[in-house]
Amino acid sequence: MMLSEATLKKIDREVAKYPADQKQSAVMAALIFAQDEKGWLAHETIASVAQYLDMPEMAVFEVASFYNMYDLHPVGKYKLTVCTNLPCALSGGVHAADYLKKKLGIDFNETTPDGKFTLKEGECMGACGDAPVMLVNNKHMRCFMAPEEIDLLLEECK
Amino acid sequence: MLDFEIDGKALQVQDGTLVIEAAHQAGIYIPHFCYHKKLSIAANCRMCLVQVEKAPKPMPACATVVTNGMKVFTHSDLAVKAQKSVMEFLLINHPLDCPICDQGGECQLQDLAVGYGSSAARFQEEKRVVADKNLGALISTDMTRCINCTRCVRFTQEIAGLMELGQAFRGDRAEVMSFMEKTVDSELSGNVIDLCPVGALTSKPFRYSARTWELARRKSVSPHDGLGSNLIVQTQHNRVMRVLPLENEQINECWLSDKERFSYQGLNSAERLTKPMVKQGGQWQEVDWNVALDYAAHALRDVAKNHGAANIGALLSPHATFEEMALAAQLMRGIGSENIDFRLRQSDFRADGKRQGTPWLGMKVTEISALDRVLVVGSFLRKDHPLIAQRLRQAAKKGTQVSVIHSADDDLLIKLFAQAIAAPSQLPALFAEVLKAVAELKGVATDPALAKVGAGGTASAGSAANTETAMKIAASLVSGSNVGILLGNFAQQHPQAATLNALAQQLAVLLGAKFGFLGEAANSVGGFVAGAVPSATGMNAAAMLAAPRKVYLLLGAEPELDCADGACALAAMQQASSVIVLSPFKSPAALEYADVLLPVSPFSETSGTFVNTEGRVQSFYAVTKPRGEARPAWKVLRVLGNLLELDGFNYDSSEQVRDAVLGGRPEFVSGLDNSVAGVAIELPAAAGVERIADVPIHFADVLARRSPALQATANAVAPTARMNAAMLTKLGVTSGGSVKVGAGGTASAGSAALMGTATLFAELDSGIPDGCVRIAAAHVNTIALGPMFGSLTVERG
Amino acid sequence: MALLQSINPLLSAGWQRDAHEWRLENDTGWHLKDYEARGGYQSLRKILAAKMSPDDVIAEVKKSVLRGRGGAGFPTGLKWSFMPKAAPEKYIVCNTDEGEPGTFKDRDIQRFDPHAVIEGMIIAAYAVGAGRGYNYIHGEIYELYQRFEQALDEARAAGLIGQNILGSGLNFELFAHQGWGAYICGEETGLLESIEGKKGQPRYKPPFPANVGLYGKPTTINNTETFASIPYILRDGGDAFLNLGKPNNGGTKLFSVSGHVNRPGNFEVPMGTPFPKLLEMAGGMRGGRKLKAVIPGGSSAPVLPADIIMDCTLDYDSIAKAGSMFGSGAVIVMDETVCMVQALERLSWFYYEESCGQCTPCREGTGWLYKVIHRIEHGLGRPEDLDLLSDVSTNIMGRTICALGDAAALPVLSFTKHFRSEFEYHIEHKKCLVPRDVQKAGSTFHTRLMAGTAC
Numbered sequence A: 001m002m003l004s005e006a007t008l009k010k011i012d013r014e015v016a017k018y019p020a021d022q023k024q025s026a027v028m029a030a031l032i033f034a035q036d037e038k039g040w041l042a043h044e045t046i047a048s049v050a051q052y053l054d055m056p057e058m059a060v061f062e063v064a065s066f067y068n069m070y071d072l073h074p075v076g077k078y079k080l081t082v083c084t085n086l087p088c089a090l091s092g093g094v095h096a097a098d099y100l101k102k103k104l105g106i107d108f109n110e111t112t113p114d115g116k117f118t119l120k121e122g123e124c125m126g127a128c129g130d131a132p133v134m135l136v137n138n139k140h141m142r143c144f145m146a147p148e149e150i151d152l153l154l155e156e157c158k
Numbered sequence B: 001m002l003d004f005e006i007d008g009k010a011l012q013v014q015d016g017t018l019v020i021e022a023a024h025q026a027g028i029y030i031p032h033f034c035y036h037k038k039l040s041i042a043a044n045c046r047m048c049l050v051q052v053e054k055a056p057k058p059m060p061a062c063a064t065v066v067t068n069g070m071k072v073f074t075h076s077d078l079a080v081k082a083q084k085s086v087m088e089f090l091l092i093n094h095p096l097d098c099p100i101c102d103q104g105g106e107c108q109l110q111d112l113a114v115g116y117g118s119s120a121a122r123f124q125e126e127k128r129v130v131a132d133k134n135l136g137a138l139i140s141t142d143m144t145r146c147i148n149c150t151r152c153v154r155f156t157q158e159i160a161g162l163m164e165l166g167q168a169f170r171g172d173r174a175e176v177m178s179f180m181e182k183t184v185d186s187e188l189s190g191n192v193i194d195l196c197p198v199g200a201l202t203s204k205p206f207r208y209s210a211r212t213w214e215l216a217r218r219k220s221v222s223p224h225d226g227l228g229s230n231l232i233v234q235t236q237h238n239r240v241m242r243v244l245p246l247e248n249e250q251i252n253e254c255w256l257s258d259k260e261r262f263s264y265q266g267l268n269s270a271e272r273l274t275k276p277m278v279k280q281g282g283q284w285q286e287v288d289w290n291v292a293l294d295y296a297a298h299a300l301r302d303v304a305k306n307h308g309a310a311n312i313g314a315l316l317s318p319h320a321t322f323e324e325m326a327l328a329a330q331l332m333r334g335i336g337s338e339n340i341d342f343r344l345r346q347s348d349f350r351a352d353g354k355r356q357g358t359p360w361l362g363m364k365v366t367e368i369s370a371l372d373r374v375l376v377v378g379s380f381l382r383k384d385h386p387l388i389a390q391r392l393r394q395a396a397k398k399g400t401q402v403s404v405i406h407s408a409d410d411d412l413l414i415k416l417f418a419q420a421i422a423a424p425s426q427l428p429a430l431f432a433e434v435l436k437a438v439a440e441l442k443g444v445a446t447d448p449a450l451a452k453v454g455a456g457g458t459a460s461a462g463s464a465a466n467t468e469t470a471m472k473i474a475a476s477l478v479s480g481s482n483v484g485i486l487l488g489n490f491a492q493q494h495p496q497a498a499t500l501n502a503l504a505q506q507l508a509v510l511l512g513a514k515f516g517f518l519g520e521a522a523n524s525v526g527g528f529v530a531g532a533v534p535s536a537t538g539m540n541a542a543a544m545l546a547a548p549r550k551v552y553l554l555l556g557a558e559p560e561l562d563c564a565d566g567a568c569a570l571a572a573m574q575q576a577s578s579v580i581v582l583s584p585f586k587s588p589a590a591l592e593y594a595d596v597l598l599p600v601s602p603f604s605e606t607s608g609t610f611v612n613t614e615g616r617v618q619s620f621y622a623v624t625k626p627r628g629e630a631r632p633a634w635k636v637l638r639v640l641g642n643l644l645e646l647d648g649f650n651y652d653s654s655e656q657v658r659d660a661v662l663g664g665r666p667e668f669v670s671g672l673d674n675s676v677a678g679v680a681i682e683l684p685a686a687a688g689v690e691r692i693a694d695v696p697i698h699f700a701d702v703l704a705r706r707s708p709a710l711q712a713t714a715n716a717v718a719p720t721a722r723m724n725a726a727m728l729t730k731l732g733v734t735s736g737g738s739v740k741v742g743a744g745g746t747a748s749a750g751s752a753a754l755m756g757t758a759t760l761f762a763e764l765d766s767g768i769p770d771g772c773v774r775i776a777a778a779h780v781n782t783i784a785l786g787p788m789f790g791s792l793t794v795e796r797g
Numbered sequence C: 001m002a003l004l005q006s007i008n009p010l011l012s013a014g015w016q017r018d019a020h021e022w023r024l025e026n027d028t029g030w031h032l033k034d035y036e037a038r039g040g041y042q043s044l045r046k047i048l049a050a051k052m053s054p055d056d057v058i059a060e061v062k063k064s065v066l067r068g069r070g071g072a073g074f075p076t077g078l079k080w081s082f083m084p085k086a087a088p089e090k091y092i093v094c095n096t097d098e099g100e101p102g103t104f105k106d107r108d109i110q111r112f113d114p115h116a117v118i119e120g121m122i123i124a125a126y127a128v129g130a131g132r133g134y135n136y137i138h139g140e141i142y143e144l145y146q147r148f149e150q151a152l153d154e155a156r157a158a159g160l161i162g163q164n165i166l167g168s169g170l171n172f173e174l175f176a177h178q179g180w181g182a183y184i185c186g187e188e189t190g191l192l193e194s195i196e197g198k199k200g201q202p203r204y205k206p207p208f209p210a211n212v213g214l215y216g217k218p219t220t221i222n223n224t225e226t227f228a229s230i231p232y233i234l235r236d237g238g239d240a241f242l243n244l245g246k247p248n249n250g251g252t253k254l255f256s257v258s259g260h261v262n263r264p265g266n267f268e269v270p271m272g273t274p275f276p277k278l279l280e281m282a283g284g285m286r287g288g289r290k291l292k293a294v295i296p297g298g299s300s301a302p303v304l305p306a307d308i309i310m311d312c313t314l315d316y317d318s319i320a321k322a323g324s325m326f327g328s329g330a331v332i333v334m335d336e337t338v339c340m341v342q343a344l345e346r347l348s349w350f351y352y353e354e355s356c357g358q359c360t361p362c363r364e365g366t367g368w369l370y371k372v373i374h375r376i377e378h379g380l381g382r383p384e385d386l387d388l389l390s391d392v393s394t395n396i397m398g399r400t401i402c403a404l405g406d407a408a409a410l411p412v413l414s415f416t417k418h419f420r421s422e423f424e425y426h427i428e429h430k431k432c433l434v435p436r437d438v439q440k441a442g443s444t445f446h447t448r449l450m451a452g453t454a455c
Ligand SMILES: Cc1cc2nc3c(=O)[nH]c(=O)nc-3n(C[C@H](O)[C@H](O)[C@H](O)COP(=O)(O)O)c2cc1C
Pocket: C067, C068, C069, C070, C071, C072, C073, C074, C076, C079, C095, C096, C097, C098, C099, C100, C183, C184, C185, C186, C187, C188, C189, C221, C222, C223, C224, C226, C402, C403, C404, C407
């Protein structure tokens, strides 16, 4: 479960942002890159990060389990996270989620049988004015997700 | 000093005092869970909320520093309301299983719930359930009971030095756990049981065996390493049920190592010897005490008369009590033999007769914490001295520069300043390099004996990198103002132990430093004071085995496991005409070689004294009656003395023995001095494949060996052949493959027959120097390999 | 076309939004050259060229009566002055962990004005003597983290950060740190823990970050908008900034308007602007429906019924007087179709979900609150529940390590106070006072795009 050279390089770049004796500061970024590479964070992946950053494994696991956007279980090729918090809900956030559930035939925290989509309920993404909003694979935010836009998005996800 | 008032009581407290500490000084108890004086402040349980004058909100007493003129109310409306609400929050998700909870009776939550809880539960929702964890053989979990105070987590991080436990997830999903369900392997792990204020972490060996209020509590002293931790031994029906730390800031603080906490299981081992036994015609017979004692006295008298008393040798366990050692010594001298020793794992006795006093720690235990520079020489520190390692860990965090020279790079979980690792044979040269570098920095002429060391010399510190590290260490030591040099068990067992002693002494003089020995066993200092060492005419432990005696008297010792050369020891026992064993246990080996077994009390069943590594005299009483017909060894030795018609065996109590030898009951023994005069500094050359032998923590003594719980821990895995990658490659084996190890060529004539081979699993250990193999001693699997030091043959097997 | 009035030329003048405005790649105007064309980095250059003393910089900020835009409204100049002068190692940290429901202004600042934040941070670093800075960016806006890194590269290339900035001898290194989904990291000490590579569990204060902050060193933490307001203050003067707003409430402020309005979005208006004016700027009530309630300062602020909020002006004092909090300036607008029980249920879930789990009242209390409200919403309420909710809320408040406890309790107290009858109705009739279909109609899809007018 070793991390690729490319991932390690990215981690090195993060490590360089912090004082020399504070390598641990790069752990969040390292886990993000590890998740990018592996799709999700298996225990072994977490252990590799711990080893690379010279941290106790448990300290890395604490981080991986504390922040919402780390996936401790496998997810589909596309993880869609829909914000259903109040401000979004007032502008269709819940409807957008319901629309997705129906289209994909899955509930929150489920993955389509073909392994393509995982649906998650999200908390406030700090984009309430653009509701409904959803995140695609953690890193790409889509706004104003009315049904037509959702259809478009699903089409884009090959 | 600050003026402070709490609940109307005025007092003065020091700057920086926390409200909870100040309250304590005023004799006022503030309820709390997460606060612990030895751990960092978390302020997360919120149980300690109190009212502070002028503060709009209740403040956590554990995290609030006293300011001058501060007024605190712990029972005001505001405070009590806050405390009660916190208690309610703690209880809503807590199971109501107190009747079956092992913490019952000593549960802080239960106790406080009586005072602060309300009887009507307003929480009508479903309670949270948390999955239990398997943390290993020592700690039992009921995680639903956990209140997330994180004391255990902070303990592993801060005191044990490795974060084996953490609090994962967040919100009310937060759970204390280990990574990937790993067991907690710290040698200090059991302390989390004490720290857990509820019944989430309890003792696995003790689980469901008794309720605490049914147990009697007695004070005692740990019989294991030289620290002499203070114990509370809890008993029921004349059986030790549990061992807890007795807090003593001077010694163990509030901690115990797992060995000290769980070795009591050995007391109840099936191998307990409960009746005197004599072997007749190759058959063991249970006999009356007087028969057995007669037999023993006869054997001793016979050999003394017919072959000379010098044909008798006594080997005493360094874990024996001071009184037992003193009487054994008196007995041996009474019958005319000087062959007595308790330094069973020592191999270099050149310092005998050249010592200026009794070797000891060289400082008080508490003084270790105050050192600003420390050099640890030859020590498996964490496993040999878990709580001293803990002290150094804390010191290092506060800025003490701790350096190590040793033959194995075990992670001490201490922030080290520098470390150099060399083969055992090169350890003296490495140490000498440090000394030489210090002398140069100080501008002092170096001892001519060191000419061989370093550039152009013949004695090598192992590598150029080591020479560099030695200079770094020297610079660190020279820059210190309170320097300590500590020689570990490995250094004391080393074939050049006397050289290491002399080097340490010279270094200490140059630096104005303290230097001393980390006492291996409970009476490593006491044994000297009790006279359990040979005088000039006698034979030391190694000598009496190398030149086998006709009769051996063993007090608590299992020579095949406890001696520097197990094979040699076993051979000596087997050829003897008589082996008289005073022991709480009958081992298979002893049943084979002994001819009389006298059941004596372990520490828990006798009164006695341990003189710890700092020379502190700690006496204790029996906590239970002797098992079966076992008797305190001091009484057995007294009767033996009487049977042999020796003078001075009329003691009525162990206290009398102690007072007679020590001239009263001092707090510390006198005559402590580590200097030696006229020991030649010898810097040997490397030879062959060298053995590095550790004494694994849970095999080190007769009690630990017999504790099933300890034997089920990761610290008790069977010995492997540990070596670095280069060595593995050279042998053509992979880690996990098997190797055949053969004893080296240093076997004495007598032991040759027993020296043989062992087939072990090879294990990669990058902390082992080139050309060395680390194979643990004190284990049945490795007895055949002979001496702890020296060369071995290793091949793919 | 800008949705907002651009009063502060260094803050929102350059913002442009078009029909497909979620596509960040179409953004222009955020680059260094654009920012400089708007007058950016003039303040920094001025300070360095004139060798203005750090104390004078702080004095200017004090004069502006800029109050922290992160929620607590603490005077920024005063905060800066707490930094110990002698400490050899100090940090500046920007809080862009915007996750308070309703708040989305910092995202737009990062999107359109990253250099305003950078310039503000450099000036702050100069003022407090910090050698290093970090901008902590909310997990969900990774694309803007990347943009910020690009902006940093531009600034570094232009000699605006790094060693010997603009030849002045000033050294300041600035980096971005990406969050990954934890609201609590918006709390400043949780944020520091997070930068240190740990769980974002807040620290007990005191000590405050100004004394023991990042890596245990003195640290100043400000909100993104706070930093972005600095360049203007130093360019046009503290008085000019103060006069944009009203006494004790200096400057302009970005208001994030979400919910049942026609044009949700960010609006930069002077402090003290009447609430109805903001509502009008946001296109008025959606579908012409009646205003029911407003949460004026992000989800943690107590809710205010329509009649009360309509009389308020948008500043710390007026909103506080009305019984709520100015907070982050996030205005959540709810119309008559909203069931207040359901709305509160969703908010309570949020605090339950986001509690860091460290301290007892919050860890246990947020779950308790949610479970009870959930029961009421689902027709299983009991008459004693309302008292219980208020009791549990009061028991959390003021007894936790950080203010998340209060943030979770205040909505419960205010919803059950102002809309008690709806809760009582729920408990008694096992259903909403606002009929389900009415609710549905009100909360259906609405986007600014659908409003037709790209304003
Ligand atoms: C639970 C909680 C969440 C917070 N979230 C944010 C946030 O997302 N952004 C922010 O700037 N401040 C947030 N704050 C306030 C910060 O703790 C801090 O007061 C602020 O960053 C200081 O900057 P300022 O003085 O410029 O406002 C939060 C506080 C709490 C208690």
